[in-house]
Amino acid sequence: MSSLFLRTLRDDPADAEVPSHRLLARGGYIRRAAPGGFTWLPLGWRVFRNVERVVREEMDAMGAQEVHFPALLPREPYEATGRWTEYGDNLFRLKDRRGNDFLLGPTHEEMFTLLVKDLYGSYKDLPVVLYQIQTKYRDEARPRAGLFRGREFTMKDSYSFDVTDAGLDASYAAHRAAYIKVFDRLGLDYVIVSAMSGAMGGSKSEEFLHPTSIGEDTFVRSPGGYAANVEAVRTVVPESIPLDGLPEAHVEDTPDTPTIETLVAVANELFPDAGYTAAATLKNVVVTLVHPDGTREPLVIGLPGDREVDTKRLEAQVSPAEVEPFTDFAAHPDLVKGYIGPQVLGADGKSGIRFLVDPRVVPGSRWITGANEAGRHVFDLVAGRDFSWDGVIEAAEVLPGDPAPDGSGPLELARGVEMGHIFQLGRKYAEALDLKVLDENGKLVTVTMGSYGIGVSRAVAAIAESMHDELGLVWPREVAPADVHLVATGKDAAVFEFAETLAGELVGAGLTVLYDDRPKVSPGVKFKDAELLGMPTIVTVGRGLAEGVVEVRDRATGERTEVPVGEAAAAVLAAVRG
């Protein structure tokens, strides 16, 4: 440690919002180099490389083959798949000296697809799984939480190529199993949740979420084992109700009821026995969709009044279109602000504005909703009798206690951070880039693909985030920068002599040792640094040496053992090797 490039900090850096960032910065593992860009210092780089090694070993073990692409990529392939545009501001774009367009790769679907197309031409060549561990770039609007959301980060991304859907299922299952091994080895808590695909298009998709209160993703889980990210939750659809015999719709004066709350109050005044709640009202929310080609379209979403639109769920549904607030009531006189009703909406309505409803709006369901006149609402408006819609959309928020779609009980909501993502792309990219192979009958067939990612730098943050205490980091053995932190204290030359010998023995036995040989640093500072840096085993050679003992301490449990000097090396080896 007298020569290690390290400076531990007593205070938290001002820009560190989350514990992992604070501790990694204080422990001299990382330093901020740019907005959303971090430098790995020697200890941090060791952790990074350990995580990388675990990922590589498990990818190799599943038969995936490692390649390595440039990060600076030409525009054309991304143009072919539409992602040059779809990525919007998140893509770093640049020009070379000749004015040609380039991008910094956010993921490499296009490039892998073209590579396989370049090399392979027959069903006999498949399946193949390729991967790389590589630097990725995304121009995040708000880089945050240290390594969790940077603009330059490292990912393992892999891609599977199969002829058949069953083949894709197998490649997907192999990745799922490999990811479980990776995260188990890293000691990271995780939940595998069903996921929407977002901008990627495609079908089956799961995320490995690390549950943490600082996570940006909300997910749900049920007592029976259902888990999904909030974008993927499917609403349990109530049964339709026969239309026969339902009461007629009737319009009522409901002055000053622009909100659901005021409306429910007035409704219960008008009909004291009805016991109306917000769930009895139909709220019609207008948004503007901005399509990738720049065209703008108003969209109305009808959902029960006890729920808000969940922006993430909505965005996942309408992607690649983006959602903006709707403000242009002047241009749409059919939309009476605060009193919009479905009668004028949809392909059949006079406004012609697209109208999508929540799955709970089933035929026969009765609603209190706007009468398209200021100060008036309509009651007992029956879905499928009095109004129609253009489609169903999963855009309403999920509330705790909602039933799991598989009947496994009420949902609870939690937050997590995405550590891995496995995803059946299907044939979207292969079609866009014309990746076909000859099948057994000599016929050209389009290849089906999977895309799979693990955040390598993010995993370091997640481990730090989940494994620390008030004193500092607590690295699991698999990723710790060193097996042993050996602290020599005091001024006695014999202490340093013995410590150096012990360090030599441990290194000779194959361990990595961080040896605190600093001559003029107080024991208190050395112990504090040892706690902060977080090696799994801390060995102290100090005053005890005179009585023939050294101390071996387990960083995670805090357990201390005094060991006779003659058995010190053996005891440390036993502690490290379990």
Added chain:
Amino acid sequence: MSSLFLRTLRDDPADAEVPSHRLLARGGYIRRAAPGGFTWLPLGWRVFRNVERVVREEMDAMGAQEVHFPALLPREPYEATGRWTEYGDNLFRLKDRRGNDFLLGPTHEEMFTLLVKDLYGSYKDLPVVLYQIQTKYRDEARPRAGLFRGREFTMKDSYSFDVTDAGLDASYAAHRAAYIKVFDRLGLDYVIVSAMSGAMGGSKSEEFLHPTSIGEDTFVRSPGGYAANVEAVRTVVPESIPLDGLPEAHVEDTPDTPTIETLVAVANELFPDAGYTAAATLKNVVVTLVHPDGTREPLVIGLPGDREVDTKRLEAQVSPAEVEPFTDFAAHPDLVKGYIGPQVLGADGKSGIRFLVDPRVVPGSRWITGANEAGRHVFDLVAGRDFSWDGVIEAAEVLPGDPAPDGSGPLELARGVEMGHIFQLGRKYAEALDLKVLDENGKLVTVTMGSYGIGVSRAVAAIAESMHDELGLVWPREVAPADVHLVATGKDAAVFEFAETLAGELVGAGLTVLYDDRPKVSPGVKFKDAELLGMPTIVTVGRGLAEGVVEVRDRATGERTEVPVGEAAAAVLAAVRG
């Protein structure tokens, strides 16, 4: 090989100019992904990682500490050192979504300097040597020769930080020794040449050049061991001549002598006994310097008429200014095209145009040169008597047979490619970025730095370029993608069974084996692939198996041995481990 992601090509790819590129592409080691950007396929990535491992091991062994910076860097530090501008078109620049300027790092002097400034503050912290193995970007005007000159490539760059010049010398020497070990282990032929610093500023500098006819750098060497790149060659300066008693200058009519050749002919007609050669004439070459701030300045270089200006030597001298052809004679009537003479040049001349001379233009030397009138030249114009100059410049070409500056004999010229560069930066960056530490007396002193680079991806190309034959690649053991290429031929199930067992034994003994298990590929194609791919040891299990033998072949020497099956594993192990 039946599942390896590999396709060998029979024909050279159209865009491959040099043998290494041709063979690496044909052997399925790399694929072009973008102009100047390459994808490493599985076998190529193994070679890359082996080279990287060797570099890392030797850097660690010399006590350097590994860190890792982002490639996407903010403008400000590069602005502070002037390199944001000086790099010109070679720098990839881009803006983030907020319009902030970024660059893709070509080297990281600034960032390392700032990092040390961030962590360290005392002479006690130094020396320290930091390194990274990282992706670099340069927007080359003409990416060429495959991996030799790409726009995205991998470098090991390291930086030393010392308080004293003696400390810098020691850090420099340690790097030099480590580089020798690296290139020796990689099996790469190299010459260590004195080098100019180019755009980097600073003092002592050497390059590790790999001699090859496709190299872009010209270097010189002498029988006595002097070696330098052509930019660094110092001219042997003749002794000055006393001015007393030299003949008077005289102007002669020399019609139609715009070139040195025509001038020498006319001079010898005028003075048949003089025996004039081109070396007796003084050629005054005008160029335009474009300074980093955009200002343009004419510059005249006076040099003996038997030599051309060497553009690279000139550029190295005037950097960071750039050189452009001079065309604007109209604006400078003192410059008579084809008949420029030094009498009007320099601070003392009426033109005021800056005038630098070759070191051979010593006081007392006599010259035939332009008389500043069309069709007339002046003879016996004596340097230091009849004209003066503003300085000396090493811009003349070096010719074979020129004397080495250290007296070690006549120079020969050769071509090479730069594999490594070690360089004493001195205090330039530390001053620009204010990196100071407290010395023993509590006084702030500016740190002195060294900068050191090895081209990791380029080393792969150089190994391939120097180690191949007409059949394919011939990898040295240290970097080969596998120790053994095991070829099973024919259709006999016993052959494949035995080969598989042998492969298992070899892998069990710690070797890596590329096993050609392809069932329907002819022996001829398999042998051709084995030669092309170039593993150091090729083992063939085929018809010989019936007689109880397998063949072990050394790819480099071509030596074949038949080995009894029972001794096959032992024989291969012996071949691999020497």
